[in-house]
Amino acid sequence: MEEEEKGFQVRDRRAHLQETDREKPSEKEGAQKPAPSSSAEPQAASPGREKPSGPPAEGSFPVNFSSFILSLATSALIHLGQEANPATGERSVELPSARQVIDLISLLEEKTKGNLTQEEDSLLRQILFTLRLKFVEVEKKRQP
Structure with a gap:
């Protein structure tokens, strides 16, 4: 007895792909994109500075270099006993x-030197100064 194999169909229901397919059918057919002209909007200086595609969720913070450094600094303050876990x-x-954590932030300072905005660089230096100072204070208090 020969059993007939039933095929199956896979449909991608991700919204962003469906919108892209509807908006750009010519690209699907193999048409090439025109080269970006120099009068087009300037592109971001580096891939790490791109903004997220959508608005941040309610109650969340934007994900960027500054918020990453602040997150690490908060972690260091928790480990130093300055903030509650x-x-x-x-x-x-x-x-x-x-x-x-302080060494990690210091490593980031070293590896990103010359690639940060003035605000990011200033934030990084201030955080490192404060964390190092707090570390020494806590270490001295713990020594007999």
Whole structure:
């Protein structure tokens, strides 16, 4: 007995692909895009500075270099006992973890030198200065 194999059909229901397919049928057929002219809008200086495609969700912060550095700094402050741990609500000092986060921010400063805006560079330097100062203060308090 020969069984007839039933085929199946796969449809991509992702909204962004459907809109793209409807708007640009000529690209699907193999037409080439025209080269961007020099009078077109200037492109971002680097891929890391591109804005997210949509608005941030309610209650969330924009994802950019500055918010990333602030997130790391908050983590360091939690490890230094300056802020309560959001998971436990308690303050505890973990100097090795704090040192690691501060070193990571320092590494980012070194690797991004010359590629940051003036505001980003200033923020990075101020955060590092503050965190290093707090680290020394906490370390001195813990020594007998």
